[in-house]
Amino acid sequence: MAGKRVLIVGGVAGGATCAARLRRLDEDAEILVFDRGHYVSFANCGLPYYVGDVIQDETKLLIATPTLFRDRFNIEVRTCSEVVGIDREAQTITVRDLDKEREYTEGYDSLVLSPGAAPLRPAWPGIDLPGIFTLRTVPDSREIRNWIGATNPRKAVVVGAGFIGLEMAENLAHRGMSVTVVEMANQVMPPLDPEIAVYAAQQLGSKGVTLVLGDGVTAFEQTGAGGLIVRTQKGAAFEADLVVLAIGVRPEAQLAKDAGLEIGERGGIRVDSQMRTSDPRIWAVGDAVEVKNYVTCEWELVPLAGPANRQGRVAADAICGRDTKFRGVQGTAVCGFFGMTVAMTGATEKSLLRAGIGDFECVYLHPGHHVGYYPGAQAIHLKLLYRKTDGLLLGAQAAGEKGVERRIDVIAQAIQAKSTVFDLEESELCYAPQYGSGRDPVNFAGMIAANAVRGDVEFAPWRELDSTSAFLLDVREPEEFAAGAIAGSVNIPLGQLRSRIAELPSSKEIWVTCGVGQRAYYACRILARHGLHARDLSGGVQTYRVMYPHGRLQPS
Numbered sequence: 001m002a003g004k005r006v007l008i009v010g011g012v013a014g015g016a017t018c019a020a021r022l023r024r025l026d027e028d029a030e031i032l033v034f035d036r037g038h039y040v041s042f043a044n045c046g047l048p049y050y051v052g053d054v055i056q057d058e059t060k061l062l063i064a065t066p067t068l069f070r071d072r073f074n075i076e077v078r079t080c081s082e083v084v085g086i087d088r089e090a091q092t093i094t095v096r097d098l099d100k101e102r103e104y105t106e107g108y109d110s111l112v113l114s115p116g117a118a119p120l121r122p123a124w125p126g127i128d129l130p131g132i133f134t135l136r137t138v139p140d141s142r143e144i145r146n147w148i149g150a151t152n153p154r155k156a157v158v159v160g161a162g163f164i165g166l167e168m169a170e171n172l173a174h175r176g177m178s179v180t181v182v183e184m185a186n187q188v189m190p191p192l193d194p195e196i197a198v199y200a201a202q203q204l205g206s207k208g209v210t211l212v213l214g215d216g217v218t219a220f221e222q223t224g225a226g227g228l229i230v231r232t233q234k235g236a237a238f239e240a241d242l243v244v245l246a247i248g249v250r251p252e253a254q255l256a257k258d259a260g261l262e263i264g265e266r267g268g269i270r271v272d273s274q275m276r277t278s279d280p281r282i283w284a285v286g287d288a289v290e291v292k293n294y295v296t297c298e299w300e301l302v303p304l305a306g307p308a309n310r311q312g313r314v315a316a317d318a319i320c321g322r323d324t325k326f327r328g329v330q331g332t333a334v335c336g337f338f339g340m341t342v343a344m345t346g347a348t349e350k351s352l353l354r355a356g357i358g359d360f361e362c363v364y365l366h367p368g369h370h371v372g373y374y375p376g377a378q379a380i381h382l383k384l385l386y387r388k389t390d391g392l393l394l395g396a397q398a399a400g401e402k403g404v405e406r407r408i409d410v411i412a413q414a415i416q417a418k419s420t421v422f423d424l425e426e427s428e429l430c431y432a433p434q435y436g437s438g439r440d441p442v443n444f445a446g447m448i449a450a451n452a453v454r455g456d457v458e459f460a461p462w463r464e465l466d467s468t469s470a471f472l473l474d475v476r477e478p479e480e481f482a483a484g485a486i487a488g489s490v491n492i493p494l495g496q497l498r499s500r501i502a503e504l505p506s507s508k509e510i511w512v513t514c515g516v517g518q519r520a521y522y523a524c525r526i527l528a529r530h531g532l533h534a535r536d537l538s539g540g541v542q543t544y545r546v547m548y549p550h551g552r553l554q555p556s
């Protein structure tokens with residue numbers, strides 16, 4: 001008896017993974033993959049580096065070819081083949097052969113949709129002028145490279161300061177261009193909380209990138225000399241020889257919508273935990289689907305390669321009768337540019353508030369990525385979010401030059417395992433002087449948070465600093481205090497605290513700060529033992545500088 005017939009729309013991250021997994025599970029199935037592009041299984045994530053000439057050989061981006069699929073997996077891949085319709089009743093798809101300009105139908109037992117997402121390209125005046133690009137496919141990146149080769153651009157504008165925008169900023173700078181990044185939000189990397197994103201902004205500035213925040217592009221014009229003018233809402237105008245639009249993507253859900261499949265509120269295809277759509281014979285995976293956030297349980301669009309690959313496997317398992325379930329998406333992501341790494345996993349403060357989750361607390365810390373005595377230690381700026389009542393881990397974000405992604409990966413796995421801050425305290429992580437410290441930043445984050453959950457320390461809310469009537473105590477050394485302190489704070493160095501305790505008010509809360517938080521914690525413990533109500537400003541003046549960049553910090 002012939003095996004089942006599985007058709008897959010889209011042959012890159014989700015589709016290719018699903019096809020290969022299907023073959024491993026079912027030797028008899030007939031598997032056909034359709035992609036409207038010239039390539040399948042290519043490395044979208046490598047495209048910015050191909051533009052930047054870091055990757056020079058285009059073929060390196062092609063992970064698997066149709067020939068490899070045929071020879072190794074007995075899977076038929078049809079490129080330049082756009083699927084333009086689904087007849088659910090008849091269980092057929094209509095395919096347009098883009099080379100031969102003809103249409104035909106194919107029948108299926110199971111259909112998998114992995115059509116990805118399309119870059120946003122709003123109908124702004126001048127959007128179709130030459131020199132304005134988006135980046136999604138190998139031909140897109142080739143076009144940008146060709147433009148660079150032909151016109152030798154000096155000035156580039158990147159619209160959008162998300163992950164792809166910042167990777168493009170670095171790669172265009174690498175090609176010798178002066179780069180301006182225009183971002184509508186008031187911060188770079190909008191999914192992050194602002195006090196971590198600010199480190200990314202500082203790095204861009206220090207590397208010569210002009211960053212325009214809180215302003216949106218409205219139009220493009222051509223100059224007489226053949227260049228472009230990029231106009232913004234606030235009336236600014238930037239010259240550019242090349243523009244890259246990186247303002248996000250929308251799920252390619254039209255095919256599913258036309259077929260009457262359920263579409264979610266965010267515009268993605270709705271699926272169950274086995275990636276099955278509202279039609280039991282059709283599955284959907286990747287950037288085109290809405291996913292449940294693992295922490296907040298909200299429906300979200302999370303266009304990342306890891307989830308697309310995992311979903312492809314889950315769909316293949318389900319088609320083959322296995323009970324594998326997709327666990328949801330944590331949004332674990334990393335981005336590197338100009339020597340800086342920014343990474344995140346799980347919920348942010350923003351996403352928790354958006355989901356109406358108020359039972360959380362966050363701690364800030366700024367440890368070295370390895371011990372201070374070994375040369376080259378770099379600070380990791382880390383924010384950890386956890387449930388206040390029991391310490392369940394909710395999310396983490398970090399920025400720094402080294403060791404960032406390792407810490408976020410550890411916390412990502414801890415979140416998936418539903419671990420707590422107490423588990424991070426006890427994590428046994430590898431250590432030698434050039435890699436970490438006996439108490440790793442992950443342990444530190446756990447310890448600081450666990451101290452709070454146990455009631456050994458109470459954190460003061462940074463965001464209420466401007467309105468508080470608390471007594472502000474700074475326990476750093478006088479020379480540190482003199483170099484810049486929170487306005488209105490009083491300096492009593494930690495070493496003098498016990499002998500000068502009478503100087504502190506017993507009727508008021510005392511909010512304690514130091515350089516990065518450690519001495520403030522020690523001080524809080526001393527004050528608590530003397531019956532005073534002390535609260536720790538987590539992360540110290542280092543956190544204050546990013547929390548209130550134009551705020552109360554002033555030389556005393």
Ligand SMILES: Cc1cc2nc3c(=O)[nH]c(=O)nc-3n(C[C@H](O)[C@H](O)[C@H](O)COP(=O)(O)OP(=O)(O)OC[C@H]3O[C@@H](n4cnc5c(N)ncnc54)[C@H](O)[C@@H]3O)c2cc1C
Nearest residue numbers: 010012013014035036044045083115116286287303304305
């Ligand atoms: C420049 C760039 C950098 C990225 N960097 C990272 C990164 O560093 N880390 C990360 O996690 N993620 C990254 N991503 C995101 C990641 O590439 C995507 O999340 C992932 O590729 C999604 O897989 P997918 O299968 O859903 O869609 P895709 O990989 O986009 O594949 C969809 C395919 O379907 C085809 N298709 C669509 N409609 C049809 C149709 N009707 N008929 C036939 N074919 C069709 C498309 O042509 C396309 O080839 C990056 C993306 C880009 C563009």
